[in-house]
Amino acid sequence: MVRVELCFGGGLEALLGGQKRTPVDVPDECRTMGKLILWIRDTLISERHDMFMKDDCVRPGILVLINSSDWELEGTTQYVLEPGDSISFISTLHGG
């Protein structure tokens, strides 16, 4: 198990009953970001999965952050979680 903090923002928190920060223990076999996303879908999100995912990745319009860095800078789905990591999923806003 690896303990990380998940953050949901920009409206995505609605998928977790309004909860923005959730500490979770991720099973060792789900330690990569790619697996973590599937794990979140299967264990934390109960409905409207299409608001979170498309095919086997996060849907377009969601920024994924690993400790406040764009996950593109950290290897995207290949990144391996470290204890204490903060992983954020932020929906891009368009209103003005």
Add this chain to the structure above:
Amino acid sequence: MEQPQQETVERYSRQMVLGCFGVESQRCLSRARVLVVGAGGLGCPAAMYLAGAGVGALCLLDRHGDCVERSNLHRQIAYNDAVVGVDKAEALAQFVRNLNPRCDVQRLDSKQHGVGICAANAEQMVQGFDVVLDCTDNVMSRYVLSDACALQKVPLVSGAAIGTDGQLSVYCSSGAKDDDTPCYRCVHPVAPPQHCVGSCDSAGVLGPVPGIIGTLQAIEAIKVICGASFVGAEPLRRKMLLFDAMDCSFRTMKLRARNSACIACSSNSTSTQNRITRVNEYDYDAFLMGDSAGDSAAAAPAIAPESRGPLPSRIEALEFSRISNESTLLVDVRPNTHFQMCHLPGAMNVPLTDLSSAERVRDIQHEMDRRSRGEAQSSTLYIICRRGNDSQKAARKLSETGLFHRVVDIMGGLSAWSDQVDPTFPKY
């Protein structure tokens, strides 16, 4: 060096005496040409602060024919009750002219009803500006504006706000060799599915939230314009600010660098396929539909249950007002916060999203039985929403349960009710 004029000193002294800013930064501002796209919750404070700060030329662009509404006033602070119904860009231009008569304020116009920035005009609109502010409220404008700025090499200060959240970043390289600022498309190469995009109109927005973000956009624009004269100031390039009003948190995240294969901003034009060479030649509708169309087509047969009940029919609001009485059941399918704000007497609130719950559908059945005193078998269930879209979906869904004799949705919803039956019913 020549000294500034008396009025310049009097008007801008409070920022010119700042050690990091000084006379030279003020000169940069006075020579700058700035374009603000969108005269709403972001555009109002952004334009006001930029005019106040003394930019030389300020151009404003909004949708042609978009007028100030009363529902704008809680956040679009350049407007007041007296200008409700007045063209927005014109009203904002008037406000900032009064604020600073030395600023050359112009209102740009697409001359086409309902059109602001669009693929056909974007490159021409942004040409020649030192910085552009994206204060728009929709996905298409954001891509169009970013692509135009990428091609014309104009920095873009992009703000967005909805609900209690705000976001801010500076996109698009100015063309300098070592500038690795991404464009909006580098960060969002694929458009979000349409059903995942909220608007202030439907999702709501806390007034000061766009105020904060629009104000920060003015600061970023000033930093971009002044460059090195504004000593130590760093525009929010390759970074994004996330503001959450609920815990008053400001988080800054690191963004990826410019994508060397980006179809909008890559300098390597030969190796990139499908490169956008002219914004007016790119098919934005296809780009935005790309994924969402595929989604709905694939998902529809999977979730739609077999139709068992009769197909729903529709009636006018006026007709409904004539035939309804105390035994009529009207289900209002708007979200509960909307219902609490205003509803028709006797209406029952079951939000559209709750209709997948068998329990809530049973609640409707029970209420139907109660009101019709056992005559539910021959009674009609009426459905209403804000404008008549969700009520159609709800009526179809309830019909398909096969539990109701007849389901009818009210065309145009409460908005039509206000138009046809009761003008005192609030339109929002």
